[in-house]
Amino acid sequence: MKTTLFSLALAFLGVTANPTRRAIDDDTVLNFALTLEYLEADFYAGALKKFNAQAFAAAGFPAWVHGRFVEIGQHESAHVEFLQKALGSKATQKCSYSFPYTDPKSFAALSQVLEGVGVSAYAGAAQFIKNPDYLTAAASILPTEARHASWIAAAVNSFSPWSGPFDAPLGLSSVYHLAAGFIVPGSCPSTNPSFPVKAFPSLLFDKAVPGSTSAITYDKSASNSDQVYVAYFTGLQTLFEKVTNGHVLVPSSLSGQVYAVVTTNSKAATDADIVAGPAVLVFERDSKGNLIKA
Template sequence: MRTTLFSLAFISLCVASPLVSVDSRHNVDDTTILNFALTLEHLENAFYHGALAKYNAEAFKKAGFPRHTRARFAEIAAHEKTHVEFLTAALGESATKPCQYSFPHTDPKSFAALSQILEGVGTSAYTGAARFISNKDYLTAAASVLATEARHASWVSSAVNKVAGWSGAFDVPLGLNEVYTLAAPFITSCPPTNPPLPVKAFPPLIFTSKPVPGHATSVEKTPATSPATHVSFFTGLDKIFVPITNGQILVPEGLSGTVYAVATKSGEEATDDTIIAGPAVLLFERDSRGHLID
């Protein structure tokens, strides 16, 4: 079964937050949200342009990709650069500057796998942040970027990685802290003059084995001072809470596509006040008949 566990793959990269941050419940205005979006666009811009400078057309060919694949990724890179320029122009002197990054890809295949993760996170980030935007023009612009990011995600998943280009009828909206937790491992340092963002990174959620729908898996212990009681699986607009019993959970049946998991101290809410660790990104790929792909 093709199940990818993001937190295990990149746990070695989790470091202290390199961004200056403030309490996530305050100072969330349109400028802050646009700078949060620009932070993510800077990251994606660096990711694509760095990889394309590293892997030429011959490298993509040797990896087994069709001839057009690298050229399409170059188009995505151009889109991300345009997003950076657009948001920078909108913010003017308030615009956050790019950081320094480190991405754990070693060849075109691992680059494409990570692209699928990042595009999915970007789509969920814009979806979740929309509720904070009050200016309707900004909201329309953000929706336009969101649509393009979703097209990127779908193309990378289906045309490149040969899995479904969607996870179901709805995408997952992620909160600011949840998104930053997933982005922070790739950010090594930032300019000290960058404006502070209302974000914090949660500790990583670690499973001792790859979660499989319908099967049990173990969860690494959370701090004794604030132990987790449940794992919540974000799938579409739903949050499925599963109790942790003796360090184990039963992964829900029917999970499909990209699913985010967090450890919580509540069996009813997964919010900034109740999340203990995560999100972890889980990919449960299924064929057109709904069967998990081996």
Template structure:
């Protein structure tokens, strides 16, 4: 499995919290859903703006990147800023109050670690829009959201393949993983500095799930150990999200058998059900697992 420090970082910083309810009851209307998307776009926009202010063209060159890589990241930053503008306008057009940006902390230290984190964030963003599309009732805003989704997917593919020299597709390739809003918020929350959001922001009715921590490498077809803690004490299964599928694996004495055939970005959660992974059954996670393969289908170690 090709992994990065960032999935572990995300898992370790997630704060334990009560289980959220079903997202359709939480994000009760299009204003709530669009503000949820705007929260993510503010984060992404700040991520690119801050990194590009930190790393100049010489830094990218010294990191081994070709001349065009930083220029493309500048374009992506412009895209994310445009997404912020469009979503802000949409929320206000519906009579809502658009959320403002918070302060953020991104754990990159050089252009290479920035590029790895970019791949992770773009993948999460793509899964976020995929998972929330069915919650939008207004056809005009659904079209806008799916247009943003397509652009986020292009970002993710370009960063993964052209920059990081990894698989350009998401999980399984043919289908993107849809993530419920609470799962996305769990992955995004560690980047938001506590208490930094403007007091005028209406709080999103979402809370992060507790962390899911594994204490051994996850390799398809091999046994792995899941840390036992109060958050996972009620968990009976680990569910792997791959494409549109969810693969449920029973937890036996703190161990699981990692499914064969996992590919690309896979999300794992601990559940108290062997059939459903929803806001009512997830007890910990998600964590992001990157099972990178070469063009012949062989895992990259």
């Protein structure tokens, strides 16, 4: 059941948009963060309105789980208010969102993935922040998001609370690709600022298991190269594997939440190289590093 819930959550990620590219400044980074915080705040508000404490109990969760999710939702709303105040009249506005949860268990599974993406988003965007006050604020939000992700993974979903000694930072385009799957097309106000991101086609793995090969599916017309590779973002490492006849090796060392993209370069995975993805892959291991098959 756990594998099924995560598959449903991950399969929804990957719808792209067509934003306009422009320079990255502090306002751009803060508005990018605000876009993600709007999404997360709406995610919790909608689910907790639909599923009360009794629904969580009926799904088999301890009584305290619902209350903690309420707290997380309050944190996300506080992040929204903080960023709105920092940006003032430059603040982007909310869009409408759609999430594929159907019950408290699928909500919890998707929550774990979203919080992990949020951690990777803040880690990846930090390099662009020039104002030290903004950097400090982002550094304050980041560990809170990480605490959310760890609590949901370990206490709620019985997963490892971390992916390893480092989290994987993600670029703006990769984060936007993942977030756009939950934004209702055409729902964002036309006055919202554009983001300097590139839209990528989706990437799907047939069956990703560390140490084995998997078939992958993506729009091959997006690449002008006969040879492509899959780059796996895991912690501060990027591992590259050659794609052969539509199949690729899933490295045996992968653990926790990993991101994968198709790239034309065997040594780089920048926006100029990526042709599809990222896909989100989740691999659970025990404290001795053994892969757990749910």
